[in-house]
Amino acid sequence: MKETTKILTIQDVSCYGQCSITVALPVISAFGIETAVLPSAVLSTHTSGFTGYTVRDLTEDLPLIREHWESEGIYFDAIYTGFISSITQIDYIKDIIDSRLKPEGKVFVDPAMADHGEFYNGFDQDFADKMGELCKIGDYILPNTTEACYILHKAWKEEFTKEEMLEMANDLTAFTKRHVILKGDTHKEGKMGMIVVDKEESTTEFVYNDKVNYISHGTGDVFASSFVGSTIIGKTPSESAKIAGEFTKKAIEETVGDPTHTYGVKFERVIPQLQDIIKSI
Template sequence: MSKGVKILTIQDISCYGQCSITVALPIISAFGIETAVLPSAILSTHTSSFSGYTFRDLTEDLPAIQKHWEKEDIYFDAIYTGFIGSIKQLDYIKNIIESRLKPGGQVFIDPAMADYGEFYNIFDQKFADKMGEFCKLGDFILPNTSEACYLLHKPWKPDFTKDEMLDIARELSSFTKRYVILKGDNHKKDKMGMIILDKEDESFTKFVYNDKVEHMSFGTGDVFASTFVGSVLNGKSPEAAAKIAGEFTKKCIENTMDDPKHDYGVKFEGVIPEMYDLLKKY
């Protein structure tokens, strides 16, 4: 397990709903990584399957937190961003990355803003264009196909061919310092997978697949991204980290399927011991 590594994750706190920080903090911590949090907003629940939720915007708290960390000489080995609530926050978080990331540190950006071809209800193309600029700070970007299409101003569709997915991944390489992890490759009908592209090595383009589980759950993108981050910071290659994250996410979905009332997230907590087996496997 990783020792002495400190990561900062910046995303919202949905107090109920198994997503964002309430997923990232326990999963990355389980990898043996000291995990600090910077909430971009506090919501009573996530926005996907609940209505009437409360929302407290924490945008104006971010500069003061950065200033205090500078005073206390606090730095991080890695920074991982998820759901960011506004364009203004992206500017503030850029400053935090440039100020608080150690030299040689890694940045992981999950441009969480869309799914199934639709923006989440607070986002639009203007935000996506700003997110595209922000992604260029990342050593790793982890968009799904909907987010990729908005970044690239392309029309989305439920099914892309293998060649189309490759083209999208290659175009996304202009939005990252090095790695693209493009989620949502389903051209194999019984599989769900992703493409991993290294812009520094044109020969390195990998497809990683898991058996498809016919069950829709919210928060799986956060589970995948957090597991991927934890795996990379434990020394795994991007390909191995994607395999670990994909299999772990699948196990979390399977662990939830027998509870029809649990449609707001996945029961990842009871599956964490299996994550250690996957670390050994890959």
């Protein structure tokens, strides 16, 4: 019998709101991949559009969980990091990668810390610099333009030209020596794009999806989770980006027009279409 592929995702649990682990667990599982979770924090809701939410930081639990996994001989074929609560957690996560990832395992880093030119609440440049260290040990990194600018100490702006996006992607590749999926290219009218740098094939490609004029919390998590799933089942970085972009677009389309659904996108409704999306790429 073929051995089951196991992936660990490390990010927060927002008990209400479609983001982080509540996205990663069902989406990656839909690819037929066994998905384990390690929460970095537990929040009553996510932080966008809600006030008075509760936060339980789980930093000190991370090394204890790692020690238990070591005693049980638990290893993973891939590790995928999302929202991380503190600089200290990044060091603990490095230890988990060193000790719990199989020798040929892959690491995916979504440096979820900023968007639209600003850090998320509680993050700063010191955190971005530490996140840059984590990106250097990831096999695939998936920043948006704001996160890329903070990692590279560049100035952010609302729109970047094609040439500027290429320069940023190349700088990220030079900095990390990893596969880079840089999200947020807007220079092509009516399209939302990204740059995919495939280190193994030495290729750089712009990947586009039709743009849906709708902004929502959690779309980055939908994209990253479906990218991870696609890559684990054997798709190239470019193919995975196309699948993830299409899956995310369809999830946004399912949500547009519902004024009561302001806390995420209805990705669950698109999961039954996932296999068709994979076959179409």
